[in-house]
Amino acid sequence: MDKVTLSKPYLLDSSDLTKEDLYKIFHRADFFMQNFKVGNKFDDLKGFIVALAFFEDSTRTKLSFELAAKSLSAEIFSFQAKSSSLSKGESILDTFKTIEAMGVNIYVVRHGSSGIPLFLQNNTDGSVINAGDGKHEHPTQGLLDAFTIIRKLGRIEGMKICIVGDILHSRVARSNIQILNTLGAEVALCAPGTLLPFYPKEWNVKIIDNLDDAIEWAEVVMALRLQRERMESGLLPTMREFSNYYGINIEHFRRKPDLVLMHPGPVNYGLELDYLVNEYSNVMIQTQVTHGVFVRMALLSLIGKTMNKEKNAFANLFDM
């Protein structure tokens, strides 16, 4: 098995990644973590132009990809545009074609509408990496979460992991569930009925109705960010009720001090998490951010190599 290429030269959703792909990425991320020194660049993406095309506000994901691509010696340019480019009369495809004409090879795309990475991949010879699309997927978050669990607990297969909060609208949850399933973890969901998917049985997950039971069951709990618009749209009665019934607080840690807690950030303290939980060393929020850079470096590096391999394959075809 080839150590340096993935099964696909792009990443649109987590189903593009096989178990082998996942471990190759983690292995490479480990390597970068061990060998990273500020000011010392790797040349994995030398000659690549990476566009950070963020059609939706983002701070941490964009910075993380930017640092990752820079550390691999890529040329990068980035832009952030408000979601509906239609409003100024320019379609997303127009915008994308404009970027493509500048010679970009890799597109890191964040967009408020589900399905945009696939739409763009269908319209380019380059490679698209999904950095979050609507309510669909955020695969690199799933990758860095899995990497964090492995580094923290030594393994992931058979681990009990519960995702708590707004599953229905969460791209982080979708990517995590897919990746954790691929890696053989046991996954449970805990959420109010209006924030669960409609057909959770199809997801190969267990539903735990009560947060106390969920925390007792789980070795790792992933809390999700709750958007305030869920209250406005009437899916939840009040913030207070959500926080009382689904918020993770210091009591949970007093009862189970070895609980590993993750959150993709940014956190609504007082809503899905009590600020005090940060006292516990098993709260991984900052670690996740750090790991994010190395995991994205690993992904970019492997995608670059996979693209080169495919290009060479075509070159050989023409030689014959």
Added chain:
Amino acid sequence: MNILFNNILAINPIQNLNERINLHIIDGVINNCSSDSVITHQDTQIIDASDFVAAPGFFDMHVHFREPGYEYKEDIHTGCLAAANGGFTGVLVMPNTMPAIDNAPVIGYIQGKAKDNLVDVHVSGALSQNRDGKAMSPMLELADCGALMFTDDGSCVSNSELMRRIFRYASSKDLLISQHCEDHGITHGFAMNESPVSDILGLKGYPALAEELILYRDIILAADAGNRRYHASHLSTKGTIEIIRDAKRKGLRVTCEVTPHHFSLNDNLLTSYDTNLKMNPPLRRQVDIDAIIEAIIDGTVDCIASDHAPHSIHEKEVEFDNAPYGIIGLETEIGVTSSILLSNKSISLNRFIELLSINPRKLLGLPDIFIKNDNIANLTIFSPNEEWVVDKRKFKSKSTNSPYIGKTLKGKPKFAINNKKIFESTL
């Protein structure tokens, strides 16, 4: 122009006709429809039609021709061309134009544009003024101007009391009331069917029950107002099919139509995020498709209609969430319906013709078509076994938003003949 179809299979269920004839049409009038051999003039086009079927002209009772208001998507002229190209000699246009068909002058405008066309363009009127679901439209006057059916299609009348009044008001002329069944409170902002697929894709779903709730409500209201005539548009779920079956069993004057896309495509296809698969109602599950096909076979479904909904490329080549609902359908309707139902003999040619011609015409109160000497020909000629690949360059519609492009279909329209005009399909 004169034309002779030699050895064509002529089928017309209402005259118990099912035989091979030499069909000769002179100046748009049927001159011979027997097996007698025909002596022709020089200017007659002679066609070996042994593989073709001649049927009473097909009628699509659910099309959007977008005029007035959205002529960049389609207009009455191109809509009629698409209809004729797809083998249709008559259509019923939906009232969601701009302005809506909620007043007599708009009907007059459309009739003026459609004059002298091969395709008979009939209109449906809006149920509510401006189609905003607040106050009844002047249905009596619209009916006198030619509106054959009433619907707010594209939207559903949400207010139950308004719907109740509409049924009661319709009684004096026994008007045909139709509904686009959709509980907007549930479906607001939907992108596809609510199913395991929408869960995975992170798209907002439209659950089957939102269609079923309104249909059930309307049937109760129609019955309560004195068994009014009620036609459910483009049904897409197993549940609504069952509600119709039940209502018919109870003797209610309830009818329904289904579209070819709802019995040929399922929502698993949405994983491609192809905006030509975004429609309202959305593509459903395979169980729904199976239920619709069963209902077509057993007679629960009255007719097939395309819901021909043109949108321009720039409107569809956008984020899935932002794309408008709908696909064009007139030019693939015979092909898709025949591929799914005729080619495996699920239904007979007789039933096929009932679904696409006899039943919609009967429902709308249009005169029966007879294939007999001295009648002005109103005919659809199609080739039920011919395989063809859908090529968007051959469409006559102004728009190309079709999920069938590139697909191979079995069953092809050949000619549309009506109003002393003949159109040979270019598909």
